[in-house]
Amino acid sequence: MTLRLGDIAPDFEADTTEGRVSFHQWLGNSWGVLFSHPKNYTPVCTTELGYTAKLKPEFDKRNVKAIGLSVDELKDHEGWSRDIAETQGTPLNFPLIADPDFKVANLYGMIHPNASDRFTVRSVFVIDPNKKVRLTLTYPASTGRNFDEILRVIDSLQLTDQYKVATPVNWKPGDDVIIVPSVNNEDAKKLFPGGWNEIKPYLRVVPSPKR
Numbered sequence: 001m002t003l004r005l006g007d008i009a010p011d012f013e014a015d016t017t018e019g020r021v022s023f024h025q026w027l028g029n030s031w032g033v034l035f036s037h038p039k040n041y042t043p044v045c046t047t048e049l050g051y052t053a054k055l056k057p058e059f060d061k062r063n064v065k066a067i068g069l070s071v072d073e074l075k076d077h078e079g080w081s082r083d084i085a086e087t088q089g090t091p092l093n094f095p096l097i098a099d100p101d102f103k104v105a106n107l108y109g110m111i112h113p114n115a116s117d118r119f120t121v122r123s124v125f126v127i128d129p130n131k132k133v134r135l136t137l138t139y140p141a142s143t144g145r146n147f148d149e150i151l152r153v154i155d156s157l158q159l160t161d162q163y164k165v166a167t168p169v170n171w172k173p174g175d176d177v178i179i180v181p182s183v184n185n186e187d188a189k190k191l192f193p194g195g196w197n198e199i200k201p202y203l204r205v206v207p208s209p210k211r
């Protein structure tokens, strides 16, 4: 199954390191980051999960819940969690789904058979409070993801949901933003009374409405 932006994230029930989770109910009114990694007790995955645990205060600030997945048994998650705490300096503080029968992995298209039919690729789904998929990412097993980038995209999504702006290349929170093309200049005057820098009629740069 290919999930596309704007699709409703499929609901599921699964065992996790924090008990049985009913996904939509667990998300509640939060944003979600659902991410898979290939296998427990592997080095890159260990660093990714440790770093994600360190980011918890940043996720909390943005009303985001993280949840990981691998196609291992729950009992294997427990021993590996101890290793993560020991080697990465932060214990797991978000649930890790045990998906040994590939139920969730198949629902979300996390198995790419021509890469591996036994392990999930490194998928990321950012899901908004309406349960819509807002970002998908797929990385190969050998490349650890940049979770700071995932936070940056969430910052952009949350800003652009609130204001009629888009974020330019390499944008960081606080940087200038772009007035979306669907807003004409007359409306832009009301929305951005401080004015903007019109580089081209379609490229109108304004200070971020949220500094």
Ligand code: BEZ
Residues within 6 Å of the ligand: 038, 039, 042, 043, 044, 045, 046, 141, 142
């Ligand atoms: C890792 O997490 O280190 C890893 C997993 C599968 C293939 C290569 C690396």
